[in-house]
Amino acid sequence: MDALQEILYQVNRSMPNFKEKSSLYTWVYRLGSNVCFNFRKKRNQTANQVEWDESLYHSMMLPIEQPNEDPDRMCEVKYKQYLVQQAILKLPENQRILLVLHDIEGISSSEIAQILNITINAVKSRLHRSRVALRNIISKGFSVKGMEGVGTFSVNSSGHLR
Known part of the structure; x- marks a missing residue:
């Protein structure tokens, strides 16, 4: 406040x-x-x-693509979104900021460049490095406190979550 x-x-x-x-x-x-x-x-x-105020990131949920979907599938999607959010929290602040601004908030690279006072090329290369770092965190696997036995996810060869 x-x-x-x-x-x-x-x-x-x-x-x-x-x-x-x-x-x-x-x-x-x-x-x-x-x-x-x-x-x-x-x-x-x-x-x-x-x-970090993790409550801000816990409330940051991506919309469910098909609201009339099977409830079990919806829970699985929500859980994967939660795991991605937890993986984002494991990134260093400078990488997390770029991912949140661009991929979650939907702010363009040129606007991010102005906000962070860096070049557009710097935004693009740092964003790429942030995504690679996130992919590495996810592919190595990690546990979320309190949800160790719930399940895991992995990244397939095309880079998509399974």
């Missing part, structure tokens, strides 16, 4: 400086991400450790 309040304050205070060189969405997203990074930095300096 403190970060949200600070973001709204910064947007209100900085709106006269908005030059329309990018979309308003990108500008606000960049401002918001800077505020959040600063909040995290302050928190990490006092805590001396990185702690």
